[in-house]
Structures are given as structure tokens and as C-alpha cells.
Amino acid sequence: MTTQRRYDIDWLRVIAIALLLIYHIAIVFQPWAMFLGFIKSEELMTGLWKPMTLLNVWRIPFLFFVSGMGVYFAIRKRNWKELIMERSRRILLPFLFGVVAIVPLHFLIFQAYYNLPLGYSAHPAHLWFLGNIFAYVLLLAPIFFYLKKSENGAFKKKLAVWMSNPLGPLSLSLLFVLEVILVKPQVFEMYALTWHGFFIGILAFFCGFLLVYSGEAFWKTALRWRWVYLGLALGMYLTRWFAFDLVAPGYLMAVESVSWILAIFGFGYRYLNKPSAVLSYLSQAAYPVYILHMVALHTAAWVILPLNWPIFLKFLAIIGFTGLFCFVIFEFLIRRIPFLRPLFGLSWDFKTSKIKAVSVPSLD
Template sequence: MRRYDLDWLRVFVFGLLILYHVGMFFVPWGWHIKNNVEYSWIRFPMLFVNQWRLPILFVISGMGTYYALNKRTPGQFSLERIRRLFLPLVVGMLLVVPPQVYVERIAEGQFNGSYFEFWPSQAFMGVYPEGNLSWHHLWFLPYLLLFSLALLPVFVSLRKHPDGSFLRWVKAIVSRRTGLFWFLIPLYLTESLVEPFFEITHALIGDWFAIANYSILFFFGFLLMTVQDTFWKTVTTNRRFYLYCAITGFTLYLGLIMSFEDSITVHFTEAFLKVFNLWSWILVLFGYAATYWNKSSRTLSYCNEAVYPFYILHQTVTIIAGFFIMDLNWGFLPKFLYLIATTFAGSWILYEFGIRRWKWIRPLFGLKTKKATSYLQTVGSVPQGK
């Protein structure tokens, strides 16, 4: 049975991604283009979101893999993953990402000329950041493709042995509210022992910490779906307990990084608080979403399909819009609201009129080739029997 709460969570988290990338324009962290004034206070809400935003996406993706294998053989699943992940990645690298690199080169004074003097003659020369070829924010797609194919034999084996000793043990620990914190062990070992030696690059090759960390979360998502009835009962029943854990974890984590200089003791403590915090928030989100969001609607149907193209398109729209205001003296709020509105509106226009209605374009952005109705037809029609 379809979990509508997972669909809502997916839409919600990808919506936060747009807000997060808009925030990157203002925060004093490195990004492709920056506002003429940076605001240090933005680090705190962004740090809060950043702890669990990507981890829960990989968990949800692992859960989606469980459902995808319900309807496909391993071979069909592999071909479907390549079609829905690799093809949009190639299209994105050819058409969607180059405008971002072009704007960055213009803003940094590294290129002078029109876009069509840059693309395609300069757009694919060398690998970013020294060169111009990049997948930028689309890095999520090759990682997800790698995990899907590499872990497929494990997933098939788990599905063939639903009553095996390992899954019986998983079901037993998941049934207890504190049992879900056993999942912290591999996350903590990776965070404390691997992360110090491998900076996250999103380049795939040599990005060992990201590969290890995100693949574990992806595997967790699939694993939790093998005992899903027990898991959903545990997180809904104990959602308030997990909320207290999450608030405590983030408070202690923030206090630690603000109060102490780095040392071996601080590192291992910080690693534990970090994974405890992110896993607690993931359990909170699953618990409350399962309680209040597990219901269908026509708005959800539209948004659930739109979220993938929005993810592909949004950062290009944000960077182009940001380029035109980066040196204006508007203040934070006007610029922030302008970028939010422009990003959502621009992405929606490109999706609704440039992608969704065209059967031959839809697969290029990871959508099925079915005939699409308009937005108003989708969310405004009345279901039969109502």
C-alpha cells in the first residue's frame, strides 16, 4: 500500500532544498555566487536543516527502492534506475548546469562574452572547479544510481528471506523505542573514523565518507521497509520521545561546536551528537508524517510528480536570478523573498509549460511518458463519488 506520508516528506524536503540554496546566496559559506553582504546569523537555521535534510532523502530513497522492487525484476529495476537517474543527469550536465557555471564565471570576471560564446565551446572544457564541466547540485543522482545498483543483490536477498534470522533481529530491535538507536552504530563509526580523512566533495571518485555515510542511510531505508508495520508503529507511538531526543541532541551539538576548540575528545563527542541529532530528527519526521500526512490529495499528486524536475531546475533559476541582484543594496528580506518567489515561479513555468506537457521531453527529466493534464485540471477536478 502506498505511503502518502513518504510522498509528502519528499516534497517537503525538496522544498527545503530550494530554501537552503537560496540561503547559500547569503550565508558566509562558499557557493557559486554570493550576495554583496553576507549574514552570519543564517548559519544557525541552515545548520539545523543541514543535519538531517540529505540523510532523510537517502533514507526515503531506500524506502522507495523497496516499493520499486515489488513491481520489477532486478533487471527491470536496473534499467528503470538508469533511465530515471542517468538520463536526467546527462541532460542536466548538458543543458541545466552550464548556465550556472557561466554566471559564476561572469561574476568572477573569468569569462567575458555571451552565453552562446560560452556554450558549448567552453562549457565542457576541463572539470569544475578548474574547468567548466560539472554536475553541481545534481550530484545526488549518480550517488543514488551507484547505491541502487551496488546494493541490489543485498536487497534481492533480503526480499527472498523475509523470515531470516537477520530480519527477525531487526524487527525485534525496531519494536522498541530505543532499539532504533542501534542504527547509530555504523553512522557513528563512519562519522568518527572516516569523515576526518575524506572531505565531502560530491565528485563521487574518492568521496569515501559521503559514499559510506549515504549508502548506509540508503540501506537503512530499505531495511526499515522490510519491517515496516513494526517501524511505523514504533515511530508514531514514540514520536514525542524522539522529538525530545532531537531537541536535546541539536542543543548539545550546537553548544559543543560553539564552546570548544577541536580536539580528539571533542571530535568523538561531536561525531556522536551529530549522528544522534540527525537520526532523532529523521525519526521525528517519520513519526509525525505517518500520523498526520498519510493521506492522498490531488495537490500531492501534482507536487509529487513536479518535485524531480523542480530539483533539476531550481538552482539554475536561483543563480541566474541572484546574479541580477547580488550587488544591489536591497537588504536581506527583499532579496530573500525575491529569490524564493523567482525560483519557485521560474521552476514552475519551465516545468508546467516546458516539460510536463511534452511526452518526448518528460523522460529527459525523469518523468514517465504518460499524457499530462494541466495543473488546474489536476488539483481542481472533483473525484468521482464526491
């Protein structure tokens, strides 16, 4: 069964991962960087926190939305056994490899920078996201395949009608509001290795599936009402900034998060649904870069922070160093050495594994 190509979602995935890298680099220049296991600059750029907190409410939930969308398209061509096997190869294997072989590297760099005793430590760290995705596939597969069998049933028809209403997609935020009320996270943006992160992730994953399951109804609504969703998101962000000093109640941040995501989908559908050779390359690189970027970032911080450069130049240099490091490792090692490819989520065969920008743009 073929699926409609959706280059916009692939572009959005690439952009979201690029923003993730810049966000993590910005943490280096915050006073609490070491608390999160980052090398900390002696000079700080606390002004970066305001744009960081704009990103923080939607960047991780957005990637879970996209990953759920990917599963919808995957099950159109697979049964449940094939799905589990494929996700084990594309997600579980890179996750386990990263835990034992990639994360310990950036831990060692951190230890060496601060003259701490060197020690090996297997840990999920930033790869917690992959572990969560695999868990969500296992937990939600029965529901997804049930919905697949009922694709012409009453539920999908009613869902499509509801998603044709601008309040339909926005109503999904009620699930996220309920999550923060029940889980009561101390910090809304603290997703990694927390129950809040697990539950907000599974909700976003499921909602992403439902949005594409509803058919064209959602995309037409997102396109038509994208400016309204953007205005709502921006208004809530400014309210959070000026009325709550950026720390609004969780239920408001949940609505803001979903509003940003809907706006992003709408603008992406309008402007990014175009194929290109650049997209093909970046889409293939995104997953390995995500796995590898913390090693690159820590190396960049170790090399650049001691230099007698202006702080903003250090920030830009770490961005450039991290990007170049990841590109070199991906292009000349991961992409070209067959046994490395599956460890970073790629297929074995370099010659025949041309990426196709179809509507399965998840970290898979």
C-alpha cells in the first residue's frame, strides 16, 4: 500500500532536531548546566533562557507527535509482528548501543574536563526519548491495529468531522491538561526520565497517530487556522513571560504547547511540503546526529570554553564545531561503514538505502 509523500513533516523533524542541538548548546551557558550533566561556561548568557523556554514547552512533545504519525504509516504496510521487528531494529538496537557505547563517551569527557575520577557508566541520558518510543509502540500497538481494522468505521468518520472544526485539534490539549493535573510535575519542561515525560510522551505519540488517522481533515484545519493557533501560542507565551516570569501553571503550559505544535504543522504544511536533495540527505542524517550530538557538544565545550574569546563567539563556535563534528562522523564513518549503519538506525546497505521523504517522519 502506498502513502502520500509528506515532505513538510520530514522537514519539520529535521528542523526540530537542529533546534534541539542549539537548545542543548545554550544550556552550556546557563548557571544550572552542571545540574543536568553539561559542561558549564564560566561566563553566562542568561538572556538565552527566554527563547529557550519558548522552545521548551513544545520541542519534545512535538517529536513524540511526529513519531506517532510515523507509526500510522508504518502499520499500513506491516502486521504487528513486522512492526515490532522493524522498530526493534530501527529504535531498540540504536537505543541499547547508545546507552552502552555513546553516552559513556560524553560522560567521560565531562569527568575529564572537571578532573573527576574517570569511570564507565552506561546510561540512557538524552537517548531516553528512544526508549520511550519503543515502549509506546509496544503499549499502543493493540489500539493502533484495532483502529487500522476499523478504518472505515464510525469512529474515524466522527474523528474526521471533529478535526474539521478548529476546536477539534485544540481539544487534544485537554488530555495534556489532565496529565499535569494528575501527575503534578514540579517543572513542566522536565521530560527526561520522569513520569511526566513518560505520560506526556505517550499522549503526544497517540495524538500524533490520531491526527493522521483522521485523514485530510486535520491538515486542512491546521492550514486554515494556522495563524489563529500561532496567535494563541504567542499570546500564552507572552502571558507566561510577563505575568508568571516564564513559569506559568502547568495546565496553561500544556495548552500553549499544543497551540505551538498545531501552528507548526499548519505552517509546515503550507510552506515545506516540497522535495529536495538537501532534505533527502538531512532526513537520513537526523537520527544519527541526534544519537551522536552530545559527544560532539561536550568535545566542543572542552576545546572552546577555555579560549580567550568573546562569549557570543564561543556560543557560535560550539554550534559550528558540533555541527561539523556530527557531519564528519556521519558522512565518513556511520553512513559508509555497513556494520555501523544499523547501530545508528540506518539500513545495512549504503548503495540502496536512498531516503524517501514519505509521511513517516519520526525518529525511527
